[in-house]
Amino acid sequence: MFIGHFAVGFAGKKFAPRSSVATLLVAALFLDVLWPIFLLLGWEHVRIEPGNTRFTPFDLWDYPWSHSLLMSIAWATLFAFAYHLLTRYREGAVVIWIAVLSHWVLDWITHRPDMPLYPGPSPRFGLGLWNSISGTMVTEISMLALAVWLYAHTTSARDRIGRYAFGGYVLLLLILYVGDGFSGPPNSTDEIIWPGIVGLLLLTIWAWWFDRHRVANPAPKE
Numbered sequence: 001m002f003i004g005h006f007a008v009g010f011a012g013k014k015f016a017p018r019s020s021v022a023t024l025l026v027a028a029l030f031l032d033v034l035w036p037i038f039l040l041l042g043w044e045h046v047r048i049e050p051g052n053t054r055f056t057p058f059d060l061w062d063y064p065w066s067h068s069l070l071m072s073i074a075w076a077t078l079f080a081f082a083y084h085l086l087t088r089y090r091e092g093a094v095v096i097w098i099a100v101l102s103h104w105v106l107d108w109i110t111h112r113p114d115m116p117l118y119p120g121p122s123p124r125f126g127l128g129l130w131n132s133i134s135g136t137m138v139t140e141i142s143m144l145a146l147a148v149w150l151y152a153h154t155t156s157a158r159d160r161i162g163r164y165a166f167g168g169y170v171l172l173l174l175i176l177y178v179g180d181g182f183s184g185p186p187n188s189t190d191e192i193i194w195p196g197i198v199g200l201l202l203l204t205i206w207a208w209w210f211d212r213h214r215v216a217n218p219a220p221k222e
């Protein structure tokens with residue numbers, strides 16, 4: 001899953017309006033933030049295998065430190081705890097915890113059975129939504145549309161940056177997503193590691209930038 005994780009980040013703003021959407025996006029994507037780093041360090045491994053599922057050419061045979069259920073809970077707890085320590089914002093910490101963990105659940109729905117429960121000889125799970133390209137696209141694009149709508153109604157643009165940098169961001173996500181669906185498999189894992197790290201970094205800075213140019217709407221009175 002790709003933009004479905006971004007959807008979780010955007011939707012989180014409704015429940016933690018004082019958190020930057022950049023932080024919430026990093027939380028929702030956190031396991032995929034760790035993944036290229038762990039690949040680089042040689043702690044995890046991936047094989048390029050066109051046709052592994054219809055949607056992805058990756059055989060995700062070894063990624064227990066970033067993508068097992070147990071480690072997801074650990075990362076979620078660590079991230080939420082650190083955030084609370086820094087900000088003392090309880091709602092934000094709770095949303096971050098749920099967002100990090102949601103990654104495992106969403107990947108479990110999309111991946112073929114390659115998601116471990118814990119590092120080591122764990123059984124692996126996955127419902128395999130990726131076996132259907134249209135099913136994957138409809139699911140993720142609907143999720144993003146709903147979440148972006150929620151974010152747009154939870155916040156208001158203070159200026160043109162708040163409006164257009166936000167709109168451009170969503171458009172870019174959709175282009176990247178659809179483009180990825182039509183591009184061929186990469187030639188080597190190097191082609192996913194560094195672009196992955198740099199891409200996520202840029203998307204995080206960009207989200208932080210437009211979120212600062214939007215304000216959370218006051219909660220409606222009961």
Ligand SMILES: [Zn+2]
Nearest residue numbers: 031032103107
């Ligand atoms: Zn993932």
